[in-house]
Amino acid sequence: MSTYFARSALLPGGVAENVLFTVDGGRISHIEVAAEPGSATVLAGLVVPGFANAHSHAFHRALRGRTHDGGGTFWTWREQMYRIAAALDPDSYYELARGVYGEMVLAGYTSVGEFHYLHHAPGGKPYAERNAMGEALRGAAKHAGIRLTLLDTCYLAGGIGQPLSHTQQRFSDGTADGWAARVAELAGDETTVIGGAVHSVRAVPAGQLATVAAATAGPLHVHLSEQQAENDQCLEAYGKTPTELLAGNGILDERTSLVHATHLTSADIATIGEHRCTACFCPSTEADLADGIGPARELVDAGARLSLGSDQHAAIDPLLELQRLEGGERLRTGHRGRFTPAELSTAAFADGHRSLGWDAGRLETGALADFLCLRTNSVRTAGTLPEQMLLAATAADVDTVVVGGKIIVRNGQHGRLGDVGALLHNACESLA
Numbered sequence: 321m322s323t324y325f326a327r328s329a330l331l332p333g334g335v336a337e338n339v340l341f342t343v344d345g346g347r348i349s350h351i352e353v354a355a356e357p358g359s360a361t362v363l364a365g366l367v368v369p370g371f372a373n374a375h376s377h378a379f380h381r382a383l384r385g386r387t388h389d390g391g392g393t394f395w396t397w398r399e400q401m402y403r404i405a406a407a408l409d410p411d412s413y414y415e416l417a418r419g420v421y422g423e424m425v426l427a428g429y430t431s432v433g434e435f436h437y438l439h440h441a442p443g444g445k446p447y448a449e450r451n452a453m454g455e456a457l458r459g460a461a462k463h464a465g466i467r468l469t470l471l472d473t474c475y476l477a478g479g480i481g482q483p484l485s486h487t488q489q490r491f492s493d494g495t496a497d498g499w500a501a502r503v504a505e506l507a508g509d510e511t512t513v514i515g516g517a518v519h520s521v522r523a524v525p526a527g528q529l530a531t532v533a534a535a536t537a538g539p540l541h542v543h544l545s546e547q548q549a550e551n552d553q554c555l556e557a558y559g560k561t562p563t564e565l566l567a568g569n570g571i572l573d574e575r576t577s578l579v580h581a582t583h584l585t586s587a588d589i590a591t592i593g594e595h596r597c598t599a600c601f602c603p604s605t606e607a608d609l610a611d612g613i614g615p616a617r618e619l620v621d622a623g624a625r626l627s628l629g630s631d632q633h634a635a636i637d638p639l640l641e642l643q644r645l646e647g648g649e650r651l652r653t654g655h656r657g658r659f660t661p662a663e664l665s666t667a668a669f670a671d672g673h674r675s676l677g678w679d680a681g682r683l684e685t686g687a688l689a690d691f692l693c694l695r696t697n698s699v700r701t702a703g704t705l706p707e708q709m710l711l712a713a714t715a716a717d718v719d720t721v722v723v724g725g726k727i728i729v730r731n732g733q734h735g736r737l738g739d740v741g742a743l744l745h746n747a748c749e750s751l752a
């Protein structure tokens with residue numbers, strides 16, 4: 321058992337002062353407001369739940385700061401990304417992911433949904449241990465101290481009706497049944513949830529979607545309508561939007577996260593809301609890749625939940641994602657306060673964790689003891705109302721991160737990994 325004392329804390333009912341948390345068995349067992357610190361570990365700033373990173377491709381981190389010359393589009397960026405995908409093996413994947421997950425914990429993320437499709441050796445030959453790449457991610461997450469939802473991704477085609485390219489062959493299990501058989505060999509554990517994913521309507525033929533849905537026990541994620549070209553190809557091939565195609569094949573329900581959801585019709589928005597799906601927005605990536613700004617407010621008004629992800633990791637900062645979600649809404653509508661701070665918190669914390677299958681993201685008795693402390697006296701945060709802190713702070717204000725009741729980050733330093741910048745530098749340089 322351990323105890324933490326927060327000068328202030330974001331509880332479900334709002335910000336409270338002098339809050340004593342008791343942690344037992346990795347969960348919050350008791351909360352006392354207007355308490356005395358006693359012998360508890362004192363957290364001097366604002367304590368909030370851990371952030372959920374609902375969408376990640378760890379290996380894309382190797383492209384940060386290397387793709388900004390020469391213009392291009394999402395599709396030319398993808399060619400650069402494929403060069404990294406072709407170079408990785410289980411050892412280098414582990415090295416890179418360990419640094420990336422370390423960076424995430426330093427930034428305040430306590431869980432990550434890894435949308436993992438880099439399954440086999442280059443050319444598509446399975447490794448002797450068929451899930452060697454997924455296990456590399458599991459090992460990296462454990463070392464970094466972050467909870468992992470391994471969203472093992474079905475990827476079968478190079479586009480609608482298109483063969484796989486050489487690089488894409490290592491993503492594929494041949495058929496959805498082949499994918500399901502490999503995934504069945506993965507088991508969750510205390511810090512790992514196994515989920516499934518459809519890469520996109522581009523990469524999984526319509527006739528195989530239902531197999532993926534049926535074989536996925538946990539969370540189910542899909543890239544949806546990130547680019548208009550995907551919609552155009554889907555309409556041409558199937559006479560349906562990607563949302564309509566997924567709905568007609570049993571993919572959409574409450575466990576489903578639709579990643580990006582950028583280019584939607586009003587009928588798509590209504591369908592996603594009716595099925596109570598989660599729309600996972602990745603604002604830093606969507607800006608970086610010139611995707612566009614999706615209809616977040618309309619989706620919530622229709623009944624959808626929201627989550628946030630750092631996706632290709634042009635930045636790893638959960639506060640930036642949250643601020644850009646609201647900022648994008650303001651830019652496209654000309655109105656401020658499109659989401660209340662409480663709505664933004666729900667997306668970043670509780671609904672994000674829910675989308676990844678974790679009972680976390682709320683400072684409540686019984687929830688997993690995953691939380692962090694933000695400095696309230698930095699040059700960025702001084703003078704800010706605690707209720708609006710999430711709209712002012714950055715990842716640089718994360719002082720302490722606790723996962724399962726254990727301190728992983730203290731004074732902004734990762735206790736186990738040490739110099740995470742050096743780990744990332746070495747991993748990225750060896751791939752470049």
Ligand SMILES: [Zn+2]
Pocket residue numbers: 375376377435543579631
């Ligand atoms: Zn993605």
